[in-house]
Every structure is written in structure tokens, then in C-alpha cells.
Amino acid sequence: MLDHEPPTGAYKFPSSPIVAEDEPHPDRRERVENIRAMLEYCFPDENRYVEPPEADHTEIERVHDPEYVGWLETFCADGGGRIEDTATGCNGATADAARYAAGAAIAAAEAALDGSKTVPYALCRPSGHHAQPSCADGFCFYNNAAIAAEAAVAEGVDRTAIIDWDVHHGNGTQAAFYDRDDVLFVSAHNDHGSWHDEYHPQEGSLDEAGRDEGEGYNVNVPLPPGTGDRGYDRLFERIVDPIVSAYDPDLILVSSGQDAGPADPNARNLVTRDGFRNLGARLRTLAEKTADGQFALIQEGGYQTSHLSFATLGVFEGVLDRRIDLDHYGYDDPFGRFDEPTALVDEWLEEAVEYHGQYWDWDSVT
Template structure:
């Protein structure tokens, strides 16, 4: 790749071995067969959703802008930069005995551990590609997802924190400060937990206001979870009301995220992309459309151009509507590439938005941060 072309193409890292994680069937994500339904559904975090993400990038109109790279499995030693040895031992033992329910809706089945290692290693390879100067825009197309996985436990379909491992690699390689912008519909609690006491990583999560969902996810994702010790003020939660939509998300990005990143001045940016904030996702209620995802991609690209020399790593998380997730991914990457016109039309956008509540919530969060986050006072 020519140096002057690195901002106009995206290096996608992928390995089909990640399809080997079989999450089974049941009632939504429970794995339960109640015995009185003729048709059960696949667990939402299934291989088909990612197959469509791969195919739209290979055969969709964005394909000329994509360069493909083969992912690789992580070595166990690499996982210890983020996770504890005890937790990794638990996962290895669960795989050895043929599987385990690690927490609600999170099943390690035969083939899951190999897929998780591939996801982690692929994220690490994506980051190293950027760090070595081989490209500026990289996308780790990975599953199982990772942003709920905490240093000591699994959570929310996640075993290993792919983004967290990539962040730590960048820090260990000499990066001074990093920003993680997480737009998955759920709070990126695992990534936040991993860097909760660090002032070198600014974790920002825009998510549905869902709160804690049990022992595996004790964090609330509320505005007052700001970090601890040296990390106080460097975890910014942006819980948004249901139905926030395209305009509400753009308002939150411009009002809260952009000023925080500008003040923090990172030398590397990660976009943790969850497509479950879309209008048709079964796991969320945030009503983003392709237009909204495209705009978010554009905003993050501008931040990367301003602060990190255009270097941006994108790590895949959720997105469970089998077809529309792929379309929203395509739109996000169009935005990241700063393409002048959309390459795909959105035939599913069919209702008006009302951003009034979202604006009120964002303005309230802005005031709270100005009063309570040291590095944002006066920003």
C-alpha cells in the first residue's frame, strides 16, 4: 500500500475460524427450549450475522476500498496483558471439559475457545499493523465480541476483551495516550474496568441506559462511574434514552465526545463499533440508521486526522439483525473513509425522529461532566 493511499483504504483483518463458535438455539439468547415452541431461534450472536458483514465488504460497493488480511490466534501469554491468569485458566478448563455456561446467555461450547483466541489475536494483529506503519485505518472483524469481558470474568457473550488487548499492546509499544469510543448499544463495561485506574486511556461509551444486569455485569454505565485513583475522570459514560436516533447520537458526539477527545489529545484512537444501536436490532432500542452510522464514522475519522495522524483501529462488537447490521457496517466504514456520497441507499428508514429528549439528556450530562471531571473543567 502506498503511504499516501493509507487513509483512503481500510485494512480488514478476518479469519473464518471465528465462525466455529456455535452459540446454539433457544428462546432468544437463553439457550432454553421450553418444549412448547415448534420453531426455536438461533442465539443472536451467531455466525450468520458476521458472514453478512464479510460478504458485504467483499462484494458490496465499498469492496474496492478494502484490503484483506488473515487473522491469527492469540497466544495465552498475550492474554495476560489484560486478563488474570486465574480467569484464563478457567476458560482453558471449560474448553477441555467440553464447554461451560460462564454467565447468563454466554456459552463456551466446543469450538468457542479457538474462535475467541482468533478474535483476540486478530485484534492484536490489526493494532500491530497500524503501530508498524503498514496502514492507518484497520478494522478487526471479530467474533466472539469482547467489550463486556472484564479482567476476571466473562459477560454478555464476551470471553476475551479484544479491544482492551489491542489498547494494552499500543501502550506497551510506546503510545502515550489512547481514546476508546464505544458505540455499541450496551455499556463497554469490560474495557472500562480494564483501564478504570489509568489516566492513559480515555474510555467513552455511548449506550442505552440499561443499568446493571447481574453479577457478571455489576457496572451501571451511569455518568458517575468516572474511574478511580489516577483514572478518575477518564471513564466517560453517556447513557442515552431509548430511541435517541441519528440526530441525537450526532448531538452527543459533537457536544460530549469531540470536546473530550480534543482536551485529552490522544495519539491513537479506537472505535468500538456495535451495530446493535440500529433501528431494527433485537438487542437495542436506539434507532440509529445507516445515515447515523455514516455520520459517526465521519466524526471519528476527523478526530483521528486531528490527533493521531489518521491512525484509527475499528473493533467489531455487537449487531444482531442479520442483514441490516451489515448495511450499517458498510455505512460506518463509508464515513470513516470520508466518502463524498453514500454508496448504498437505506430503504428501511421509514419514520421521523424527535431528538428533544436526547438533547435534554446530553445537555445534562455535559453539565455533570463540567462540574465533576477535572480535565474537562473549563473545556
């Protein structure tokens, strides 16, 4: 997964004559290398690595069109490159990396279901939640969380909940399960809308709530820029906890993108290490309440490579009920320096509560 390398340019975009030196694409291998270093330093006794198998075509094609899978493999075999006018690109190693990333997500879901009470974590690269059934999108090629959920369904799991706290809308996961009720999808994200008419038509709006049997089971929660620790706690209190509790899943998968942090160049939110610690703790409690403790974390975004380590440490501190006293930093976040505008967050969350109330009885689930 480290060998996947998108093309350089002006940040995530093609080169520009006003930028003298190209820079690495934000989906850099250092992202996951830093997370691994954090895990080895902070949790040396608890930490165990398992090499995942590659996902095979049967597993991938439960989500993705065979024609698209064939196109991606050919495109990468020819050396890859930038996909038309998008910010997504790849090299010759990307198709293999994406198969291993999907395989890691499947293995994490299987580990969650095996009764061992571990905390399965798929350190995936490339990420997956933007990848749609028929196209790559948003640095993603195969939808790791969706493929893992389909693998669970194939093993007889009746209800799976996917919670996506990546700061960007999980449009590919939405597309995969939009007309189904056996997979609940809850996505909290900045209100960025569609960023490409062809490759990213979904907007992540409240009214993209599913269709047919899936109506009401696609729960989008747009968040205003500047949402921080308090806002995400309120998000769980008002929406995530009640809806997931009412759904009562057998398995919870988390699209765990830590790009809602205050230093991320690809986002505008203010969640600190402490806020991610709270998300991890809330996830653990919710899984114990609803899914017999069965949950798995699947890595998505996070593009400030140093803060990604602090934020992901927070998630693991929460799910493991541990606090790590770091030299020079203690329990703090060196990037957490802005106050959160709370009134707008409350206003938007209550709008989401009102909208989704047509599908969920808040009186019975709060």
C-alpha cells in the same frame, strides 16, 4: 471465529416449553459472514484480508486473570455450554475463536500505528467489550479492545482513547482501565443498568467515572431509547469530540458495535446507515485532528444480520469518505422508518455534559 457457536434456545435465553422450535443464539456466524460479503461487494479494490495470529497468554493476561483464562480453556475443551444463568454460552471452538478475535484486534491496533494510513478493521467474533478481567459476560469472552489497547501500551503508546458506540455499555473495558489515565474510555449506550449481580455489576451510569488516577477518564454517556442519527451526531459534538480532543491520544480504538440500529432485536435505538456514515466521518476527522490519523475499528455487536451489513457499510462510507449506490437501495437504509424523539436526547446529553464538566473544561475544549 466462525466455529464459535453459543447454545440455541428462546432467543438468547434457555429453551422454553412455550417455544416449540429453538432458534439460533443472536451471536450467529451470519453476522460476520454478511459483513464480509458487504466489504467484498462494496469495496473490491480497497479490501485486503490479513489472517491474524492468535493472541498468546501474555497478551491476553495483560487484561484477564490467568485463573479465568485457564477456566475458559478447560470449559471449552469439555464442550462448553451456557454459563450458569446468563445469556452467554459457548462450544468447544470458542476459546480458539476468542484468541483469534483478540489477535485480530491487536493486529488492527498495530496496523493503525505503522504509518500506512490504511483503515484497520478487526472483524472479531466473539465480541469483547463486556468481557471483564475475571469473567465472560454479554456474549464476550476476551476483551478484544482492551487487549489491543494493552498491546499498544506495551509498545510505548502513551495515551490511547477507546470510543465505544455499541448500544450496550462496555462494562468490561471500563473494568479493565477504571483506575488508569493512560487509556481514556468513552462509552455511549442505552441506560440498561446492571443485567446480572455477579457477572455484570456495572451500570454504565454517569457517576461510574473512574477512581484514583483514572478518575474522570471513564466517560459514560447513557442515552434514552429511540436515540437516532441526530442524537449520535449531537453526542460527538457535545462530548466525544471535545473530550477526546482534550485528551489528545496517540491512538484511537473504536468498539464498533452497530446494534444501535432501528431493527436490532437486542437494542432500542434508531441509528440508520446515514447515521453510521456520519459516525465514521466524525471518527476519521477526530483521528486526523488528535492522533495523526491513527485509528482502528474493532467489531462488537449488531444482531439483525441484514441491517448489520447496511449499518457497517455506513461506517466504512464515513471513514473512507465514499458513498456506495446500492442496487434497489441507493444510499438509503431499508430499516430506517421511525422518527427520533429529539427533546429527551438533548436533555440527557446536557446532563452528561454537566456531570463530566467536573473533570473536563468545556470552555477550553469545545
